Amino acid sequence: MTKSIPLEGDAMAWHIIALQQLINGLALGSVYALIALGYTMVYGIIRLINFAHGDIYMLGAYFGFYAITMLKLPLVPAMIVSMAAAAVVGVLLERIAYKPLRNSSRIAVLITAIGASLLLQSTAQLVFGASFKPFPQAMAFRRIQLGPVFMTNRQLLIFGVAVLLMVILHVIVQYTKLGKAMRAVSMDKEAALLMGINVDRIISATFAIGSALAAAAGILVGMYYNRIDPYMGMMPGLKAFVAAVLGGIGVVPGAVLGGLLMGVAENMVVTLGSSTLRDAVAFAILIVVLLFRPNGLLGKKGIEKV
Amino acid sequence: MSSSKWKTMVVCTFLVIALAVPGFAQGDVIKIGLISSLTGSVSTYGQSVRNAVTMAVDDINAAGGINGRQISLVILDDKGDGTEAAQAARRLIDRENVALILGPVITPCVMAVAPICQAAGIPMLTPTGTGDQITTVGDYIFRGAYKDSFQGSIMAQFAALNLGLKEAAIIYDVANDYSVGLRNAFKATFEEFGGKVIAEESYSTGDTDFSAQLTSLAMRNPQALFIPDYYSTAGPILMQARLMGMDSVMLGVDGWDSPDLSALAGGFEEGGYIVNHYSADVDSEVTQTFIKRYTEKFGQAPDALAALGYDGVLIMAKALEEAGSTDPEAIKHALGTVQNIEAVTGTINMDPEGTPIKSAVILKISGGKWELVDQIDPVGR
Numbered sequence: 001m002t003k004s005i006p007l008e009g010d011a012m013a014w015h016i017i018a019l020q021q022l023i024n025g026l027a028l029g030s031v032y033a034l035i036a037l038g039y040t041m042v043y044g045i046i047r048l049i050n051f052a053h054g055d056i057y058m059l060g061a062y063f064g065f066y067a068i069t070m071l072k073l074p075l076v077p078a079m080i081v082s083m084a085a086a087a088v089v090g091v092l093l094e095r096i097a098y099k100p101l102r103n104s105s106r107i108a109v110l111i112t113a114i115g116a117s118l119l120l121q122s123t124a125q126l127v128f129g130a131s132f133k134p135f136p137q138a139m140a141f142r143r144i145q146l147g148p149v150f151m152t153n154r155q156l157l158i159f160g161v162a163v164l165l166m167v168i169l170h171v172i173v174q175y176t177k178l179g180k181a182m183r184a185v186s187m188d189k190e191a192a193l194l195m196g197i198n199v200d201r202i203i204s205a206t207f208a209i210g211s212a213l214a215a216a217a218g219i220l221v222g223m224y225y226n227r228i229d230p231y232m233g234m235m236p237g238l239k240a241f242v243a244a245v246l247g248g249i250g251v252v253p254g255a256v257l258g259g260l261l262m263g264v265a266e267n268m269v270v271t272l273g274s275s276t277l278r279d280a281v282a283f284a285i286l287i288v289v290l291l292f293r294p295n296g297l298l299g300k301k302g303i304e305k306v
Numbered sequence: 307m308s309s310s311k312w313k314t315m316v317v318c319t320f321l322v323i324a325l326a327v328p329g330f331a332q333g334d335v336i337k338i339g340l341i342s343s344l345t346g347s348v349s350t351y352g353q354s355v356r357n358a359v360t361m362a363v364d365d366i367n368a369a370g371g372i373n374g375r376q377i378s379l380v381i382l383d384d385k386g387d388g389t390e391a392a393q394a395a396r397r398l399i400d401r402e403n404v405a406l407i408l409g410p411v412i413t414p415c416v417m418a419v420a421p422i423c424q425a426a427g428i429p430m431l432t433p434t435g436t437g438d439q440i441t442t443v444g445d446y447i448f449r450g451a452y453k454d455s456f457q458g459s460i461m462a463q464f465a466a467l468n469l470g471l472k473e474a475a476i477i478y479d480v481a482n483d484y485s486v487g488l489r490n491a492f493k494a495t496f497e498e499f500g501g502k503v504i505a506e507e508s509y510s511t512g513d514t515d516f517s518a519q520l521t522s523l524a525m526r527n528p529q530a531l532f533i534p535d536y537y538s539t540a541g542p543i544l545m546q547a548r549l550m551g552m553d554s555v556m557l558g559v560d561g562w563d564s565p566d567l568s569a570l571a572g573g574f575e576e577g578g579y580i581v582n583h584y585s586a587d588v589d590s591e592v593t594q595t596f597i598k599r600y601t602e603k604f605g606q607a608p609d610a611l612a613a614l615g616y617d618g619v620l621i622m623a624k625a626l627e628e629a630g631s632t633d634p635e636a637i638k639h640a641l642g643t644v645q646n647i648e649a650v651t652g653t654i655n656m657d658p659e660g661t662p663i664k665s666a667v668i669l670k671i672s673g674g675k676w677e678l679v680d681q682i683d684p685v686g687r
Contacts, residue, residue: 016525017525024518130385131345131346132566134566134569134572221514226572227514227541229347267521270519271521274508275509276508276510
């Protein structure tokens with residue numbers, strides 16, 4: 001085991017601690033960002049806060065768990081299998097629970113989303129069991145020293161995979177026909193329909209992509225924290241929702257910015273003050289930002305939304 | 307109302323009466339309720355307790371029961387959740403008419419159930435609950451384990467005197483009475499013996515990310531880190547702490563004792579010390595027989611929770627025998643006075659407050675096994 005970083009005077013230590021917490025915060029923030037992307041994309045397209053999204057993230061972790069333990073897959077193929085399975089669940093969820101209500105009041109759909117979330121949690125508890133499961137550690141433990149601070153290889157993996165997936169998402173949204181169609185539907189559903197865009201297909205695709213990203217986050221978190229359970233999606237789901245609103249819901253770069261900000265802020269709170277205030281401060285930031293920028297940090301009225 | 311509906315109503319009414327009147331459907335059995343955490347974040351505790359309790363009850367029934375009456379056991383799951391535990395207690399008292407409640411397993415659940423039992427005048431015996439405040443709820447509340455103030459100070463004493471540690475850090479769950487109680491006891495005793503708690507961090511029940519707290523602690527480079535929590539949280543903390551590069555001596559409590567700890571800690575629990583209720587290395591006939599029979603029956607070695615569950619039934623059986631009836635008042639009196647029970651975790655003498663007087667052990671995790679390091683008697687504490 002490597003020795004801890006020596007304490008070289010208080011000023012020095014604080015400086016290093018802050019830097020170290022920044023790294024921890026970016027890793028945690030990337031997870032929030034991956035989940036927040038799903039919230040924001042779905043909201044951009046059908047103006048729905050999909051509260052079951054945090055549970056798709058939980059399912060992703062379990063799919064990964066079984067892909068590694070039962071199918072004996074290595075990490076990357078397991079992640080792909082899990083993302084695909086979660087995408088299917090996301091699409092089914094939309095088809096069964098949300099599509100019949102597409103022309104109902106928004107509150108009806110919102111309540112359906114909360115119901116779907118509880119349904120997924122209870123089903124997961126029934127199928128996977130309510131016990132906490134250790135996640136199979138399909139990777140050696142390593143620390144990467146960066147001057148006075150360090151990163152574990154798991155943090156690097158989280159950060160790397162998150163950035164990669166975000167780049168892929170950016171390319172899909174900005175440079176493909178599907179992305180163009182998604183942007184069109186988000187701007188004006190009826191007009192998009194008149195232009196010959198299959199709106200149902202685009203909505204399904206949005207759910208599929210968002211769910212796959214959440215599943216990836218679930219596996220990364222399982223590896224990082226070594227513990228998964230059927231209720232693991234509740235708090236991260238809520239935090240990611242806050243991150244999406246913080247960055248400007250419906251705006252893709254906003255979700256990433258909001259997620260990273262939330263992760264870093266939480267870790268900084270622990271450094272500067274009390275670790276018990278961690279969650280409170282995360283939500284306090286949201287309130288302050290919304291007071292001054294009601295549309296979120298990157299949200300503008302009439303901006304192109306996906 | 308149609309006639310078939312009427313018939314159903316009448317049948318239902320009779321059923322309700324049959325269930326509600328004590329003794330009506332009981333015959334010559336003593337009905338005991340067990341509330342255990344069979345699922346949820348501490349499921350291995352609950353399963354161990356359930357296994358051991360059913361084994362002990364089967365033994366008693368096979369040997370002719372208590373004063374000639376068989377024991378019938380009603381088992382309910384509280385999922386490690388206080389609200390569920392309270393509902394289970396209400397059901398056992400109102401619908402099942404149990405003579406006594408065994409359990410719940412963890413302190414937060416016990417604290418939800420104890421006031422209900424006290425108010426209803428039903429004796430409650432938690433085989434495993436360690437929170438100090440449990441037995442202060444009332445005179446119907448008993449336990450089969452030592453108190454947290456005892457185990458917390460035992461660990462502090464061991465750290466300061468036997469390991470010669472001068473500085474320690476603590477990370478604990480601020481939302482769990484068990485964790486907070488242990489932190490208080492450890493801190494007070496460690497400082498009493500000349501040690502210093504140089505840093506403390508906290509988190510809330512259900513948290514999974516401890517990197518921020520552990521980074522702050524790692525920077526202070528403490529000689530030891532005390533982690534008073536259940537295995538499902540202590541495991542991930544151990545792993546994350548070691549990955550942060552912390553090389554402190556890891557100090558734990560009875561909550562670490564679970565077959566799942568190693569997987570949750572990624573093997574990083576190695577070298578840690580815990581204070582526990584019993585050791586498989588203790589050379590007592592009762593203990594060794596229990597270990598052998600439990601292992602044969604359930605295919606795995608018993609942990610401390612199983613040992614306590616078994617002992618809980620022994621305490622209960624002796625009290626019921628001495629009480630001579632299922633009168634709650636008589637059972638209550640007997641539970642507070644039973645003496646000299648040769649049990650798996652040592653000889654048990656109940657004190658009138660409701661806590662047994664018995665020793666604790668210090669175990670070290672070495673090569674994946676719990677090794678007995680020290681045995682400490684409660685004299686003077």
